[in-house]
Amino acid sequence: MPLDPERTVQELKALRELTGDEHGAQRVAFTDTWVRARDFLKEKLAELPVEVHTDAAGNLWATLRGDSEQELLIGGHIDSVPNGGWLDGCLNTLAGLEVLRRLSEQGRPPVTVRLVDWADEEGARFGRSLYGSSAAGGNIDLAEMRKLRDRDGVGLEDALARVGITLADAPQARDELKNAGAYLELHIEQGPVLEGLGLPLGAVLGTFGVERHTITFHGQAAHSGSTPMNVRRDAFRAAGQLAQEIYAIAERHGGVCTIGSCKTLPGIVTSVVETCEVTLDQRHLNAEHLAAMWWEAQEAARRFAEDGGCSVTFGDLWNIEPIPFHPELIEAADAAILDIVPQSHLLPSGPLHDAAEVARAGIPTVMLFVQSLRGISHNSIEDTEEEHLLLSVQALDRLTSRTIQWLVSRR
Template sequence: MMADPQPGRVLSDLKALRALTGDEEGAQRVAFTPTWRAARTFLQERLDELPVEQHMDEAGNFWATLRGASETALLIGGHLDSVPNGGWLDGCLNVLAGLEVLRCFAAAGTPPVTVRLVDWADEEGARFGRSLYGSSAVSGHLNVEEMARLKDRDGVSLEDALKGVGVTLADAPQAGRELRHAGAYLELHIEQGPVLEELGLPLGVVLGTVGVERHTLTFRGQAAHSGSTPMHARRDALLAAARLSQEIYTIAARHGGVCTVGSVKTLPGIVTSVVETCEITLDQRHLDAEKLAAMWADARTTAAQFAEEGGCTVTFADLWHIGPIPFHPDLIELGDRSILQVTAQSHRLPSGPLHDAAEVARAGIPTVMLFVQSLRGISHNKIEDTREEHLELSVRALADLAQRTAQWLTQLPAGTVP
């Protein structure tokens, strides 16, 4: 069905892309910049060697299509854009490993299903603050009016940046037509965390992306002189917030999720006053929707308790919410089998970060991801790295998974939507 992959080609491509689009501080492929466009050209030049159709959709995503015996399409995706001073693997491993899968299918002749590679536009959101732009346009979850208000730190609007690459923002939702014949979606990504390294495993299959609750909590006490106010008489808003900051570790452990207080603002914010107002942000994540809701309920109850005990009040405001997005159980099983073809043990784990795969899954397309180990669990940093032997295993596992998924698609009953 397909030729054997050559992981060495992927490593060579990754290193060549790093040399072309990085500097001593890391990758510089920020979306819609000249360096990002150079990365797209780099990809196109390699695709020109294959019998594929290439085009950019209305949102700015780039597609390469290898026609198969069936219109049903196996999608493989990633993103070439990076954060400023980013790592050499985040996003582009997905694309260049997918390119290798296209090569393998093309070398064997006509595949049983159509195979499509997509480079999603602006996955990172590093420039305009809105992640998953291109994939959310395709999935139907893009608010054009909201996006039209976005500007980068230099005052350039997203709308103007898109015009610079030939895209009209108002037309972006029309990119949803790209999913018309989609049967399954695969994505390989570095883990960006320490789990696989701690387990001593090179690869894992991803169960889904976690749900996220983000809120602002504002504690209000009483400003008072830091010299003349006894400790027992203070209504210190920071103390109440700090107690919650510690307690979220217990809440996370109780429910098996993660909780983070990411920012703290105090008023009046001077060294000679007890804190009157303390505003914190709370980020909570879990793969199980009920447990995610329970973590937020526990945080509210505990915050109210600490506020009352400290003579303060607390109010809550919503920042953002997205539910857990589970991946397809059949494809998770296939992912496990593919990993076991190249190494002795697999591991199933959720993804804490969101990925383009989440948007595709939200659109109802059977989806799964593979993770490859990240050294030190570090990403979005110039020291981001993965052992070359693990990268090679990941390419082989993705190719095997693509072949298994193509076969899975051909075995579905006629007219069945996966």
């Protein structure tokens, strides 16, 4: 059975028909539609000489035994955001399925190869992304997870129980990684870089680190009509100046910065703004640059506050360190792309992926990106040229072969 990338495209379309509607994909984790998607994948796996089981956290594993207990993992996620795209996550799993088909037909591989469908990568329902891979990587706080509720008030613990998963047992999923020697993941880019370069495929350097904070400017409320401009202590003015400065900070360091929300008090048109809180998201692949970006943002905020007769305070929302992928596997990914097309490109990932959690667990990891049309994802218009989808399956297969050789050479 030779590799058949066209079959992957047809299976992606069949999954879209099964689990989507006129608004897009509806494979939200732990819903009935997600269960149908899982069953679709299980039906395909049942045709192969693989062992299939669901671990304690709800991740689905298909294991093709090899001559060695050392394992090569190929991962993805079949869940989606509500009204999502037809490729996000499920391309990974169905392309990995096709690679398993090719390997199983050729006999026993030198190492054990496992396909994993991670549970709830998106976090769309409960606001906590990478649940399944975090559990396997040992990065899960059960007390915090028990607090999570969806918009209907259903708790994560109850949603898991409905599909046969016990949250308290989730940390046991760590056992799944004990023999892992490498991890591969194919994903649509979800951004515009490859399309802008006119390239179908890229090798991923790692995932951005993130600093996410609140910045609150404190001024003085005063009447909008009777307060001269030169004596105002306008908290919004200081925030507006910072909004411009973060672009300069990002440009200096080669990262990205976003002010995502802005709240003002008293929040009426007849008053100068007394309090203005903004949320700042900063991302970079280099930890030193990321730290410098946050330091420079604070210095700029203090400067603009002082210039406007205001003060400023800072709050922490969330942060994660940059997660670089394995340099030798990045080389292998780049070479695998060049086996298929004339030109490759190395790029970082702005979004987090399950690959980040696997890499954090100390397992050599790399990702492949395939071009996204218009750079759009998490949207029903998400799309990739079929020709590029075919190339991506071939590239994942070539990367699998190269990584198996790499693992054998390291024994």
